[in-house]
Amino acid sequence: MLSYADMTPSGRRYFEEIEVGEEFESPGRTVTETDIVLFAGLSGDYNVLHTDAEFMKKSIFGERIAHGLLGLTIQSGLFYRTGRVFATLAFVGLKWKFKGPIKIGDTIRLRTRVASKRETSKADRGLVVVERTVVNQRDEVVQEGETELLVERRPA
C-alpha cells in the first residue's frame, strides 16, 4: 500500500517502497517522422537507415526506421510516466537487445518488472534492476533488456 511516508517530498518512491515483481505498463507513444529527424539532428547519426526514404524502400525494412537509441531514449521517458516514479539517484548501466524495427507511425509502449533489488555499501542508496520490454501496436517486442538504477533510501 502506497503511503506518503514512502515518498520523497516530490512524490518519488524510495528504495524501501519498491517491490520485487512489481509490474508497470506505460501509456503508448507514437513515433513520428519528426522524432526521427530531430534525433538525427541531436545525435548527428544520419545513417541512411534513418534518413534516406528512397534507399530504404529497397532494404529489408522497406522504409526508414527509428534509431535504436531513439527507441531506448523514448522508453526511458515512458518509464517516468508511471505516476509512481522511483527516487532515482543515478542510472548505472544496461544490457539491451534491439529485436525489431520501429517504423514511422508505430506506437510503442513499455512494460517493466522489478527483477531484483539490493542494498549497497552506501546506506543512502540501493540498486534496483528493472526488466523492460518495448512493444509496438501489434504487441511485437521491438526492444528488451534490463537496466540498473541507484535509488535513494528513506532517510533515517
Added chain:
Amino acid sequence: MTVAASHTFFEDTKLNDLVTSPAMTLSLYSGITGDVAVEPGAVAELLPLCLSIGLGWRVPQPPLAVLAFMSMDYQIVRPLRVGDTVYGTSRVVSRRTMREGGIVIEDHEIINQRGEVAQRGRFTFLVARRPA
C-alpha cells in the same frame, strides 16, 4: 541490400582498430525523452551515449555500413555535467562473417576533459558486405 559507397563495409573493418572522435561540450537538453532532471546541471545519462553514436560519424573513416544495431551492454561509470567536454573511442573487438554480411562487436568509451572514462559499453552490429 546494398549501401551506397563511402561506407566502411564489413571487409574494411579490422580487429583492434581504434578510432577516436572529435570532442563535444555537453549542454542542456530536454524534451525528447520526457525524462525527469534530478538536479540542475546534471546531464541525462543516455544523452552522451546518443551523442557518441553521432560523434562516430565525424571520424576520418567513413561510417560503418550498419544493417542492424543488434545489442549493447553499457555502463555509466561517472556522472557528466553541463559544460563537460567529451570525446569517444571505439575499438573492434570481434568480427564474424555471416550470410548477410558480418557481425562486428565494438567497445566504446566516452572520455571527459580530464581523461576519465565516463561511460563505456560493448555494441554489436550487423554490417553490410561491400557491394559486388
